[in-house]
Amino acid sequence: MSPPSRGLPRRAFVRSAVAIGGASALAACMDREGEEVADLPQASVAPEDLPERQHAWNDHVLEDEHGNALAPEHNVLLCLDYLGDRPTDAERGEVEAALTTLERAYERGSDGLAFTVGYSPAYFDRFDGDLPGSVHLPDPEPLASIEDPALDAYDALVHLASDHGSVVLAAEEALTGERASLNGLDVEGSFDGIFEVAERRTGFVGEGLPADEQEGVRGIPDSEPVPEDAPMFMGFKSGFRKNQASEDRVTIDAGPFAGGTTTHLSRIRLHLEQWYEQDSRDQRVAKMFCPAHADEGRVEGAGHDLGDSSELGDCPAHATDDARNRGVVGHAQKAARAREDDEPRILRRDFDSTDGGEAAVHFLAHQRAVSEFVETRRAMTGADLARDSAVGSRTNNGILQYLTVANRANYLVPPRRHRSLPSPAPE
């Protein structure tokens, strides 16, 4: 692919470079980000002093004025195939050196680099033993009668995230053995000959970016309706502090993988013609949050007025009544029925995408056990609500009718000590 066009505004240029990837996109991106990345500090914390949790990002990303974590803007997902038969100690050393290089080169977080590496059930299948009972990592499967997703069988997934496009691109180039130095450090170790990048997915999140990216994208009407203040294509803010599981809640708490987590990754296509061109603003608020939010005008713009919570109150408790009496239920209202002790069980780190010219969400969530994602998704699907009510299995059933789940995958994200080609029963 050719490098992004010089005529694009800076942010769109950087985003486009991340989507393209490779050495020339990186060079163009570094040139465009200029001083912003030229003086980025190397890590101030030695790798051995970093937390065991790969997913411990919240203390290292920016926050808005309400204390909500702001996800890093630029994201790359590397879906990897392992090239060997069984991992050797030499390969483990090589992968560990490559990952440690990333940690030495940048501070963890939005202004540097945040990343995780996870392994799929297909990866663990090559070993004789099973994963311990403290890890729940089933093969991916369709999770609703209305979907027919491709079930990914890649061996591993690397998620790279940063507010600087050239940081994710440079980290990717270092991992794949295409760069000898990274932010002034010699690169040690690489995935070359061990992993092959079988698929590359990219995306972005943050106020203004979806509006900038909407032109000519399938799934978004030509009227370019995505508002400037929206961090995501559907027009609303998501990931309020009080509507997310904490990092503690999603951490595996026993066994050899204690300190790790799991990732569920789906690719979800968006179809926003009716959403923006026929549904009214009140309908959008009712379907995304809850009918009560629309009645009481609780959501201004993208929802920045909501502060640190989507203020669901007793909305989940009256989901069945709303389905029967109002003929509409909200997405957040339904999903919140899966809470435990009034705390959500999944930590959402999803972001939008225009890969392949279509509007999509890479829905990435961490949870202690994949079953907790499955139960949350079941609550969101709301098949129970669609029975005996005016709500259909898709229609007026939250946001289901605007989404098609194209892919599903599950990964174990080990604690850092076992992150390099682990066996199912590491020492």
Ligand code: HEM
């Ligand atoms: C793909 C498009 C999606 C969009 C645009 C979206 C957007 C939103 C928004 C705006 C909220 C309310 C604000 C907040 O609490 O952060 C929300 C809440 C939530 N969503 Fe989604 N969502 C999507 C898909 C999903 C999926 C696939 C799941 C998986 C089950 C999910 C699970 C949840 C949960 C658990 C909550 C919080 C419920 C609570 O407060 O307990 N969402 N989402």
